[in-house]
Every structure is written in C-alpha cells, then in structure tokens.
Amino acid sequence: QSVLTQPPSVSGAPGQRVTISCTGSSSNIGAGYDGNWYQQLPGTAPRLLIYGNSNRPSGVPDRFSGSKSGTSASLAITGLQAEDEADYYCQSYDTSLSGYVFGTGTKVTVL
Amino acid sequence: EVQLVESGGGLVQPGGSLRLSCAASGFSFSTYWMNWVRQAPGKGLEWVANIKQDGSEKYYVDSVKGRFTISRDNAENSLYLQMNSLRAEDTAVYYCTRIIPVLTSYFDYWGQGTLVTVSS
Numbered sequence: 146q147s148v149l150t151q152p153p154s155v156s157g158a159p160g161q162r163v164t165i166s167c168t169g170s171s172s173n174i175g176a177g178y179d180g181n182w183y184q185q186l187p188g189t190a191p192r193l194l195i196y197g198n199s200n201r202p203s204g205v206p207d208r209f210s211g212s213k214s215g216t217s218a219s220l221a222i223t224g225l226q227a228e229d230e231a232d233y234y235c236q237s238y239d240t241s242l243s244g245y246v247f248g249t250g251t252k253v254t255v256l
Numbered sequence: 257e258v259q260l261v262e263s264g265g266g267l268v269q270p271g272g273s274l275r276l277s278c279a280a281s282g283f284s285f286s287t288y289w290m291n292w293v294r295q296a297p298g299k300g301l302e303w304v305a306n307i308k309q310d311g312s313e314k315y316y317v318d319s320v321k322g323r324f325t326i327s328r329d330n331a332e333n334s335l336y337l338q339m340n341s342l343r344a345e346d347t348a349v350y351y352c353t354r355i356i357p358v359l360t361s362y363f364d365y366w367g368q369g370t371l372v373t374v375s376s
Contacts, residue, residue, distance in 0.1 A: 147300065179360035183301070190351055190369055191293075191301065196362040234301050238360050244317055245291075245303040245361070 148173060149235055149248035156254040157225045165251045167218040167235030173246060178238045180218025182211055185232040194233070195220060222253070230255045258282040258365045260352045265370030272342050272374070278335040278352030278367055286310075286330035289355035291363055292337050294348035302348075305337065306355060320346075342374045 150168045157163040167180055174180055182195035193202050195211035198218060208224045218235055235248035264276040276292070292304040305316045305326040314326050325338040335352055349371050353363035 177359075179358075179362075181360065181362040183363075190366040191363075192366065193362060193364050196356070196364075197358065197360070202364065236301075236362065242318070244315060245306075247301040247303065250300040 147249045148239055148242065148246050149237060151233075151235060151248040151251045153249070154252045154254065156256055157222075158256045159225055159227065161225050162221060162223045163225060163253060164222075165220045165233055165235075165253070167220070167237075167248045169216045169218070169237060171216065172241040173216075173237045173239040174213065174218055175216035176240055180211065180213050181236045182209075182218075182220045183234045183236065185234065187231070191234065225253075225255055227255050229253060258354070260354065260365055260367035262350065262352050262367045262370035265350065265372045267373045267375065268342055269376050270343060270374055273338070273340045274342065274372060276337040276339065276350055276352075276370060276372070280333045280335065280352075280354075283354070285328075285333040289357050289361070290328060290335045291353040291355050292326060292335075293351045293353055293363065293366075294346075295351070295369075296345075296348040299348075304350070307335070339372070342372075344374050346372060347374045348372060 179198045183191040184194045185191040198213040199211045210221045233251045239246045259281045261279045291306045307326045323341045327336045349369040351369045352367040354365040
C-alpha cells in the first residue's frame with residue numbers, strides 16, 4: 146500500500162490541460178522531500194519526466210510541468226496530445242519507511 | 257548513450273532462488289548509486305533496494321529484507337540482485353535504474369526490465 150496517493154485516472158480532449166495530484170504526508174513530501182514524476186507508456190519501462198518538483202530533464206516537452214505545495218506534489222500536462230496517453234507515477238522519500246516511495250499511479254486517457 | 261540491460265528473470269518455484277543481473281554502459285558506473293525497482297503485473301512501481309557506489313551501503317524495502325541481496329561489480333559494470341526464499345508476491349518485472357543522489361534522489365535511467373514469475 147503506497148503512502149503517496151494519486152487519482153486512478155484522468156482524461157481530457159486533445160489540447161486540454163490535465164493535472165495529477167500526489168498526496169503525501171508529514172513523513173515524505175511534507176517533510177521537505179521533493180516530488181519526482183515518471184511516465185510509463187504502454188508496454189515500456191518508466192522514464193523520468195520531472196525531478197525536484199518542477200525540473201524537466203533534457204528532451205521532455207515543456208507542456209509537462211510540476212509543482213509542490215505542503216504535503217502534495219502535482220503534475221500538469223498542457224496541450225494534451227495523443228502520445229501523452231500513459232501511466233504517471235510520483236516518487237519521493239519517506240522517513241518513516243526509510244526508503245523511496247512511489248505513488249499509486251494515474252492513467253491518463255486522451256479522449 | 258546510457259544503457260542498462262537486465263537479465264536473469266524467469267519462472268521459479270516458491271521458496272526458490274534467482275539472481276538478476278544488470279549490465280551498465282555509457283557512463284561511469286562506479287560513480288553512481290544504483291537501484292532495483294519492481295512492478296507486479298498490472299500494478300504500480302515499488303522500490304526494492306539500492307546500493308552505494310562502492311557497495312558499502314545497501315538499503316532494502318521491508319518486504320525483501322533478509323531474502324534479497326543487492327551487490328555490484330564495478331570492474332564488470334554490473335549490478336546484481338540475489339533473490340532467495342521467493343514468494344508469489346515477488347512476481348514482477350524488475351528494473352535496474354541509475355540514481356541521482358540529491359535531497360530526494362530520482363532515477364534518471366531505467367533498463368527494459370526482466371520478468372520474474374514465482375509459481376508452482
């Protein structure tokens with residue numbers, strides 16, 4: 146059972162903006178640890194999408210953005226495209242578990 | 257180009273053992289922390305274990321402590337995961353990842369994964 150909670154699914158039409166929340170607690174994001182985000186396209190390995198709450202690795206389109214507030218992190222996708230249909234996972238560190246933790250995952254569907 | 261290639265997965269009976277390998281190339285392997293992350297069929301991601309550059313520090317998720325051992329051979333640019341006393345719930349795709357060690361470390365490169373199936 147993950148300590149980071151995400152909505153199971155979100156959807157939007159092409160061109161729209163969608164956001165994915167990652168709700169943690171005082172032992173992870175709320176303790177000052179960052180939120181990182183990964184995208185997993187169907188049948189492939191995850192790839193790093195956002196690190197340090199809001200930083201994009203080279204090659205990640207700027208329509209992906211991240212933020213953090215309190216005990217939660219968020220991922221926004223603006224100008225949604227068909228190729229963005231994938232599973233998205235947040236990740237942080239948890240002091241109670243003394244280890245890395247992932248969110249429950251969110252499936253993004255492009256209508 | 258950074259590449260991580262896992263191998264060693266397969267079908268094993270409950271209580272059995274398996275050793276996974278991850279061959280790294282395209283970067284200075286000995287200067288990075290490394291990780292194993294797993295994903296059960298149709299489920300989310302779970303961090304399993306990580307290891308410091310020189311192997312002097314190792315950390316595990318509670319569910320595998322005492323059963324799994326992470327190790328590395330910097331001369332061979334390889335990461336390993338020895339899995340003993342395997343259980344059905346260990347069935348998953350196992351990914352090798354590189355770690356960027358900042359306040360909240362993140363995993364910047366992933367292998368393609370190797371499937372471990374624990375079943376009689």
